[in-house]
Amino acid sequence: MAQxxxxxxxxxxxxxxxxxxxxxxxxxxxxxxRIQQSSEDVLKVEExxxxxxxxxxxxxxxxxxxxxASENNRRAKYYKLTRAGRKQLAVETSNWERLSExxxxxxxxx
Amino acid sequence: MTTIKSxxxxxxxxxxxxxxxxxxxxxxxxxxxxxxxxxxxxxxxPEDAVADAMRRFGDFDRIRxxxxxxxxxxxxGIMKVIKGGAWLILGCGLMxxxxxxxxxxxxDFLILIALxxxxxxxxxxxxxxxxxxxAALRERxxxxxxxxxxxxxxxPKPVPAYDKDGRTPVERLISDESSGGGVx
Numbered sequence: 051m052a053q054x055x056x057x058x059x060x061x062x063x064x065x066x067x068x069x070x071x072x073x074x075x076x077x078x079x080x081x082x083x084r085i086q087q088s089s090e091d092v093l094k095v096e097e098x099x100x101x102x103x104x105x106x107x108x109x110x111x112x113x114x115x116x117x118x119a120s121e122n123n124r125r126a127k128y129y130k131l132t133r134a135g136r137k138q139l140a141v142e143t144s145n146w147e148r149l150s151e152x153x154x155x156x157x158x159x160x
Numbered sequence: 161m162t163t164i165k166s167x168x169x170x171x172x173x174x175x176x177x178x179x180x181x182x183x184x185x186x187x188x189x190x191x192x193x194x195x196x197x198x199x200x201x202x203x204x205x206p207e208d209a210v211a212d213a214m215r216r217f218g219d220f221d222r223i224r225x226x227x228x229x230x231x232x233x234x235x236x237g238i239m240k241v242i243k244g245g246a247w248l249i250l251g252c253g254l255m256x257x258x259x260x261x262x263x264x265x266x267x268d269f270l271i272l273i274a275l276x277x278x279x280x281x282x283x284x285x286x287x288x289x290x291x292x293x294x295a296a297l298r299e300r301x302x303x304x305x306x307x308x309x310x311x312x313x314x315x316p317k318p319v320p321a322y323d324k325d326g327r328t329p330v331e332r333l334i335s336d337e338s339s340g341g342g343v344x
Contacts, residue, residue: 101191
């Protein structure tokens with residue numbers, strides 16, 4: 051049971067990160083906060099696990115990073131969506147919507 | 161322009177391995193510090209704030225190692241392309257040299273470039289073990305103020321790199337918390 055819960059989070063983390071970045075560049079901590087706040091504290095990921103996911107997204111060319119100054123004037127690494135990342139977000143969102151609709155149908159009929 | 165900058169950044173960032181390791185450390189540390197700041201702002205004591213920030217973050221060393229691995233994979237891919245490029249130029253140079261006398265000079269030039277290219281790659285591969293650089297950075301990281309700078313009016317006390325059990329302050333915080341003993 052715990053395993054399936056973990057897989058669900060891992061499978062959707064990239065989508066959540068891409069969606070968080072859709073409004074503009076954010077650093078990792080802001081991404082974690084955005085996910086938690088947007089989900090009204092339902093989704094609480096292990097915050098450190100964001101970074102391997104971000105590095106993978108960067109490797110795939112879906113996000114790009116640049117160092118800048120944070121709101122408290124600290125040096126922070128900001129991530130932003132690339133053009134390919136926006137396309138991927140659209141694809142992932144569409145896939146997720148289809149999947150959740152399908153699951154909802156099963157739950158309603160079963 | 162943005163695209164060129166982006167390409168240069170993507171190519172250049174992983175090549176500087178020590179800088180890449182430092183960047184990973186800085187980025188993860190920034191996250192923990194930000195969480196600790198928010199915790200303190202919410203009323204926690206500095207020690208509890210750090211412990212909570214580390215707990216929420218997860219296994220710092222493991223996460224850093226995973227990030228480094230991803231960087232290395234990326235670097236390996238780029239190095240494969242660079243090495244392939246050197247062999248391609250060498251091949252072109254040899255073909256030109258053998259084909260006729262008129263372009264033979266160009267062939268010599270390409271062979272020279274390819275050999276220099278290969279030499280640079282070889283020198284890069286001979287660089288000291290990255291673990292030593294990482295260990296030095298860890299020492300600096302754990303030996304310095306972990307997350308309280310800017311919060312306390314007094315200068316932060318230096319934190320010893322390792323305690324008598326050989327644990328870093330972060331490991332100590334985590335194990336103290338997980339054993340229910342609180343932060344000492």
